[in-house]
Amino acid sequence: MDCPDCGSETLAVTVPAQYREDLPGEETGIALCTHCLAMHPAADPPAEPPDFQRLSDAMPSNPDAALPMALLVGLLSNLALYREEISDLLGAVERAGTDPLLVLDRLARDPELAPETDLAGRRRQLEQLI
Secondary structure (H helix, E strand, O other), rough: OOOOOOOOOEEEEOHHHHOOOOOOOOOEEEEEEOOOEEEEEEEEOOOOOHHHHHOOOOOOOOHHHHHHHHHHHHHHHHHHOHHHHHHHHHHHHHHHHOOHHHHHHHHOOOOOOOOOOOOOHHHHHHHHHH
Protein backbone atom coordinates (compact mmCIF):
# COMPACT_ATOMS: atom_id res chain seq x y z
CA MET A 1 0.00 0.00 0.00
CA ASP A 2 1.26 3.45 -0.85
CA CYS A 3 0.59 6.50 1.32
CA PRO A 4 -2.56 8.29 0.17
CA ASP A 5 -1.02 11.59 1.35
CA CYS A 6 2.34 11.57 -0.43
CA GLY A 7 2.46 8.36 -2.49
CA SER A 8 5.49 6.91 -0.69
CA GLU A 9 5.86 3.34 0.50
CA THR A 10 4.20 2.42 3.79
CA LEU A 11 5.11 0.02 6.55
CA ALA A 12 2.15 -2.15 7.56
CA VAL A 13 1.89 -3.34 11.15
CA THR A 14 -0.51 -5.64 12.96
CA VAL A 15 -1.49 -3.89 16.17
CA PRO A 16 -1.65 -6.17 19.21
CA ALA A 17 -4.86 -6.12 21.23
CA GLN A 18 -3.18 -4.21 24.07
CA TYR A 19 -2.77 -1.18 21.78
CA ARG A 20 -5.91 -1.40 19.63
CA GLU A 21 -7.95 0.60 22.09
CA ASP A 22 -5.47 3.46 21.63
CA LEU A 23 -6.20 3.69 17.90
CA PRO A 24 -9.11 5.16 15.98
CA GLY A 25 -11.25 2.79 13.94
CA GLU A 26 -11.74 -0.94 14.03
CA GLU A 27 -8.90 -2.15 11.79
CA THR A 28 -6.42 -4.68 13.13
CA GLY A 29 -3.46 -2.86 11.70
CA ILE A 30 -1.95 0.39 10.58
CA ALA A 31 0.24 1.54 7.75
CA LEU A 32 2.87 4.18 8.47
CA CYS A 33 4.32 6.19 5.62
CA THR A 34 8.10 5.84 5.30
CA HIS A 35 8.35 9.47 4.17
CA CYS A 36 5.68 11.65 5.81
CA LEU A 37 5.00 9.33 8.80
CA ALA A 38 1.23 9.60 8.26
CA MET A 39 -0.74 6.75 9.81
CA HIS A 40 -3.60 5.06 7.98
CA PRO A 41 -5.71 1.98 8.75
CA ALA A 42 -4.53 -1.30 7.24
CA ALA A 43 -7.15 -3.98 6.73
CA ASP A 44 -4.77 -6.89 6.10
CA PRO A 45 -1.40 -6.23 7.79
CA PRO A 46 1.28 -8.93 7.93
CA ALA A 47 1.38 -11.19 10.98
CA GLU A 48 5.11 -10.70 11.53
CA PRO A 49 6.30 -7.41 13.03
CA PRO A 50 8.25 -5.29 10.54
CA ASP A 51 11.66 -3.74 10.96
CA PHE A 52 10.65 -0.33 12.28
CA GLN A 53 14.04 1.06 11.37
CA ARG A 54 12.79 1.03 7.77
CA LEU A 55 10.96 4.19 8.82
CA SER A 56 14.17 5.74 10.14
CA ASP A 57 17.35 4.74 11.94
CA ALA A 58 16.00 6.93 14.74
CA MET A 59 13.32 4.34 15.54
CA PRO A 60 14.13 1.92 18.37
CA SER A 61 15.43 -1.49 17.28
CA ASN A 62 13.62 -3.13 20.21
CA PRO A 63 10.12 -4.12 18.93
CA ASP A 64 8.67 -3.63 22.44
CA ALA A 65 9.58 0.06 22.16
CA ALA A 66 9.29 0.46 18.39
CA LEU A 67 5.63 -0.50 18.04
CA PRO A 68 4.24 1.92 20.66
CA MET A 69 6.65 4.58 19.35
CA ALA A 70 5.32 4.13 15.82
CA LEU A 71 1.73 4.37 17.07
CA LEU A 72 2.61 7.46 19.09
CA VAL A 73 4.13 9.15 16.03
CA GLY A 74 1.02 8.27 14.03
CA LEU A 75 -1.29 9.86 16.60
CA LEU A 76 0.73 13.06 17.08
CA SER A 77 -1.14 14.85 14.31
CA ASN A 78 -4.16 14.88 16.66
CA LEU A 79 -2.51 15.49 20.02
CA ALA A 80 -5.57 17.19 21.51
CA LEU A 81 -7.90 14.36 20.49
CA TYR A 82 -5.57 11.48 21.47
CA ARG A 83 -3.89 13.01 24.49
CA GLU A 84 -4.67 10.09 26.83
CA GLU A 85 -3.70 7.46 24.25
CA ILE A 86 -0.43 9.26 23.50
CA SER A 87 0.33 9.47 27.21
CA ASP A 88 -0.23 5.69 27.52
CA LEU A 89 2.04 5.03 24.54
CA LEU A 90 4.75 7.31 25.97
CA GLY A 91 4.68 5.18 29.12
CA ALA A 92 4.92 1.96 27.10
CA VAL A 93 7.96 3.22 25.18
CA GLU A 94 9.65 4.30 28.40
CA ARG A 95 8.91 0.96 30.11
CA ALA A 96 10.57 -0.76 27.14
CA GLY A 97 13.75 1.20 27.90
CA THR A 98 13.62 3.93 25.25
CA ASP A 99 13.38 7.71 25.65
CA PRO A 100 10.47 8.68 23.36
CA LEU A 101 11.38 12.38 23.37
CA LEU A 102 14.87 11.57 22.15
CA VAL A 103 13.39 9.44 19.36
CA LEU A 104 11.16 12.37 18.34
CA ASP A 105 14.19 14.68 18.29
CA ARG A 106 16.01 12.28 16.00
CA LEU A 107 13.00 11.76 13.74
CA ALA A 108 12.57 15.53 13.42
CA ARG A 109 16.20 15.85 12.27
CA ASP A 110 16.14 12.88 9.85
CA PRO A 111 16.79 14.37 6.38
CA GLU A 112 15.04 11.42 4.68
CA LEU A 113 11.71 12.25 6.33
CA ALA A 114 9.19 14.99 5.66
CA PRO A 115 6.71 14.44 8.52
CA GLU A 116 3.25 15.86 8.04
CA THR A 117 3.33 16.82 11.73
CA ASP A 118 5.81 19.27 13.25
CA LEU A 119 7.62 16.74 15.43
CA ALA A 120 9.79 19.33 17.18
CA GLY A 121 6.70 21.35 18.11
CA ARG A 122 4.81 18.26 19.26
CA ARG A 123 7.82 17.22 21.32
CA ARG A 124 7.65 20.48 23.25
CA GLN A 125 3.94 19.91 23.85
CA LEU A 126 4.61 16.35 25.01
CA GLU A 127 7.11 17.63 27.56
CA GLN A 128 4.25 19.55 29.13
CA LEU A 129 2.13 16.37 29.20
CA ILE A 130 4.69 14.37 31.14
